[in-house]
Amino acid sequence: MSEPAARPAALPTPPALADAPVLAHVVRGGVVESAHRASVAVTAPDGSLEQAWGAADDPVFPRSSNKPVQAVAMLRAGLELPPPHLALASASHSGEAFHLDGVRAMLEGAGLTEADLQNTPDLPYDPQERDAWLAAGRAASPLAQNCSGKHAGMLAACRAAGWDPTTYLDPQHPLQRLMDATLADLAGEPVAATAVDGCGAPVMAVSLAGLARAFGRVAAADPGTDEGRVAEAVRAHPEMLGGTRRDVTALIRGTAGVVAKDGAESVYAVGLPDGRGIALKVADGGQRARPVILAAVLRRLGVASDAYARLEDAPVLGHGAPVGAVVAVGLDAGRA
Known part of the structure; x- marks a missing residue:
């Protein structure tokens, strides 16, 4: 009988998770039922750390919050897209019909098809779209998966640069190396680690301060620059970045000049038009406290x-009716 495979050695828990302050309570009937720890970094227009709660310099995987920065790298590779499609290349889309039509158009414009997508097959992200998809008897597919806009953009960027599109997920591919360099450039620090994201693409870690700094730079960039083009596309087409029922879309639509992107494992990054940046990570990865x-x-x-x-809007339900809420706490104790 063969021996079971050894488990990898446990790594130390990063301070951004282990030592993060409690920044949200889940209140049911006036009683605190649960608590969420989170770390937040706020950077000034010059990129310096302005305020923090928790470990702002600790590396985290921004997950899909990296996507607008990755879209900047696609433009640096020579990609040309109309603004709605550039926003879609920055997206974790909901899987609505206009998202899927946009992905198909991006691929067709590069002489590619859905068969060229290498992201993980999945159902649409939005619950209503997922239910309709299943009711129609459709299986999970790369097109429906929320990262298909980014993958279509990466494939089109490979075409624009003359790079092999069949190996675009390899961390050593020229496009992925450019994405690493672009993130390091905008974050003002080297990439700390690279792993595999849920969609199959490389995901690169930076500190929360670095992520905030990158978003501040994108949001304040001149319109003619690659960063400015991404910012303007996201602001003009927030429904392409998220979807009809998404909080990130509501945030961009309702807040003048911001660039924002949500990410898996409860990450949020926001750039303000004056160049300030915000990045947060909820330690347990649960999404309910993130927008609050x-x-x-x-x-x-x-x-x-x-x-x-x-x-x-984060109600706690009892028998289908609101009996409490997720509320923010502890933000008076941040360090400057």
Whole structure:
């Protein structure tokens, strides 16, 4: 009988997770039922750390919050896309019909098809779209998966640069190396680690401060630059970045000049038009506290927005009726 495979050695828990302060309570019937730890970094227009809760310099995987930065790298590779498709290349889309039509158009414009997509097959992200997809008897597919816009953009960038599109997920592919360099450039620090994201593409780690710095630079960039083109596309077409029922779409639509992107494992990154950046990570990876904490940080920074009601809409239910809420706490104890 063969011996079982050895488990990898446990690594130390990063401070951004282990030592993060409690920044949200789950309240049921006036009683705190659960608590969420989170780390937040706020950077100034010059990129310096302005305020933090938890470990702002600890590397995290931004997951899909990296996508607008990755779209900048696609433009640096020579890709040309109309603004709606550039926003879709930055997206974790909901799988609505206009998203899927946009991905097909991006592929067709590069002389490619759905068969060229190498992202993980999945169902649409949005629950209503997922239910309709299943009711129609359709199986999981790369097209429906929320990262298909990014993958179509990566494939089209390979075509534009003359690189092999069949190996575009290899971390050593020229496109992935350019994405690494672009993230390091905008974050102002080297990439700390590279792993495989849920969609199969490389995912690169930077600190929360670096992620915030990158988003501040994208949001404040001149319109003619690659960063500025991504920012303008996202602002003009937030429904392509997220979807009809997504909080990230409501945030961009309701807040003048911002660039924002949500990410798996409860990451959120926001760039403000004055060059400030915000990045947060909820330690347990659960999504319910993510928009609530972000709304509290934005309010603390004095950001005017019509999206607060949407971000803070986090009821706790009992027998189908609201009996409490997820609420932000502890933001008075941040360090400057």
